[in-house]
Amino acid sequence: GENVEQHPSTLSVQEGDSAVIKCTYSDSASNYFPWYKQELGKRPQLIIDIRSNVGEKKDQRIAVTLNKTAKHFSLHITETQPEDSAVYFCAAISPLGNQFYFGTGTSLTVIP
């Protein structure tokens, strides 16, 4: 099955700086890569996703890049704000599989 690894596990940045979270996956057939944000005690919520036919996708301050050859994808948050503080999870799913495989999460703290 798929194996998704996520780094770093914790990340602290100053408000206004950028944050980058990286994930690798093992199944070359995986073709959908969502990112979820989970605030303390809340449900995970999709913030951005990318499919394997696209190399980069941007939505305001958030962007995701995908390198299919290297089998890794990254989340980029620019101009970070305190409300960006949360745990972020990457995930991957293969068209041949039935489950989303999640990374272990990155706890992001934005220091005002």
Next chain:
Amino acid sequence: GAGVSQTPSNKVTEKGKYVELRCDPISGHTALYWYRQSLGQGPEFLIYFQGTGAADDSGLPNDRFFAVRPEGSVSTLKIQRTERGDSAVYLCASSYLRTGELFFGEGSRLTVL
């Protein structure tokens, strides 16, 4: 409702007891997933339903865990003879497409004493 609803939000039980956790997905979503999340970890897959049938139950840890979705909508996760190691947040998610956006519920926090 507008989102995925899970009940109860919190459940405290004693070791050895039976527990049922309920999930009401978004109307029209045929795909339904159960995940388990322990503190500091990512969601761990338990079972996936497509319609009424369990298309993939490979994540259920043992035969004490069972889930049903008899009418293709509401699903119930059943845990028999609970153990302290079962303590976690059980998340339900639904999706219109198998490889589409997952919409999560708020989760059911299970504590086994």
